[in-house]
Amino acid sequence: MFALQRPTETPDAELIRAVLDGSESAFEQIVARYQDRVFRLLGRYCRDAIECEDLAQDVFLKVFRKLHTFQHESQFFTWIYRIAVNAATDHLSRASSRRLRLVEDDATLDVGTRRDDEHSPDAPLQAAELAAVTRQIVESLPEKFRTILVLREFEDLSYTEIAEVLQIQLGTVESRLFRARQRFKEALERLHPELLPDAGSRSVRGGTR
């Protein structure tokens, strides 16, 4: 899990209060603090960087406009994520005729190293192919399955955080995630069975995270 804020940073609640009192620099700090995460999330729903930037701008302006409605009952970042997810799904439904998809434009992607690769496939080529296939399949899933996979697998949110963002029960998170993974697995088995391990390659280890 990412460190959400360093100990020396001004707490979110203080920044929110300052923005509500009219501080522009406090809002600037909020944008600076969350822009990377919002971009990463929205990037899963946009075709190109310009579209992503426009959508992210809308999200932060909505955050600014609605800040007085934040009740401090959930974490601030999950509140922002909720706005971002709603904006992304609205955007997808508006643009469905244009067949907007999850990221396909590899040329504009920043390849980061945010997680260790302890369990990833050994061959880099296979890992890259698996990543591309993964994106394609996630893109093809119904919106609610796609969103929950994006939040869990790409954004690394906990079940509780997902429940806060989507405003659903923990049990629903588990069952929806299960169904999403089943759909994903079925598609992978159907489209790219060669990427799945042979039945013989067995190892017994604990959870991945």
Next chain:
Amino acid sequence: MNLPHRDQLQLQRFLDDRLGPTERAAFAARIAAEPSLQDALAAERTLRGGFRAAAAQARAPSASFAASVLAKARQLPSRVELEQADIAAGGVGLIRRLLLAAGVVVGIGLVYAAGLGERESAHLQAVPAADEQAEIDRLDQLLRSGAVRPRADIAPK
């Protein structure tokens, strides 16, 4: 994959660290003993490897992004106006819902008054009238056919 649904769900909980220590240990022991669970675990790890690889590729904002958001935010109405607009929007929404509810109630009332109520009262009034006429017709027919004769004491002279 032919793993029972319950085991697949338990495997998800195992990999997502959603099991308590006892359940976790018990499931780990089952994995060690059951090849089908080992195969499912290997497949799950492959999938999750794919997700990790895909997740590592992410967009980043441009250097001017924060500045452009601030510039747009400056063009918005003041905080007080935004909050007042929110309250006004809430009030308008409430009024709209109340009007809709009132419209539905009035509509139901009108439908009842114009249709159901009328049909019901017409039914209540029509049935005795029809019965009465039918009885008169039946008696007339009997008299005309001669099957019955009027009583002497009440027969017309």
